[in-house]
Amino acid sequence: MELPNQAPAATLVFRTLLAHGPLTRAEIGRRTGLSSGAVTKAATPSPPVDDLIRYGIVLFEALVDMASGTPSKSEALGFGTEEIVPWRMGAVV
Numbered sequence: 001m002e003l004p005n006q007a008p009a010a011t012l013v014f015r016t017l018l019a020h021g022p023l024t025r026a027e028i029g030r031r032t033g034l035s036s037g038a039v040t041k042a043a044t045p046s047p048p049v050d051d052l053i054r055y056g057i058v059l060f061e062a063l064v065d066m067a068s069g070t071p072s073k074s075e076a077l078g079f080g081t082e083e084i085v086p087w088r089m090g091a092v093v
Contacts (some may be wrong), residue, residue: 009034009042014055 011048012032017023020031025039034042 007042009038013039013042018056018059 002081008031012034013028016028016031023031025036025043026042028034029036032039
């Protein structure tokens, strides 16, 4: 999901805040790997409230679709079909 008219750093900051709630700029930088200047630039100005609500709705609908069985983009492209299962199937005695 791409947020319209937003730089990739701004999208990363927004997703981090959406996932973890209010954070300091320093904590956002630690979690995202962005410099403090990049976090400041990405967070200023913040998107209008209507956009935040629309982004939340888009994200929620994407999660509901995936939980309902719609393949994710990586599944649709065939990535992950060769994965190794690191545990034994069935009962372990």
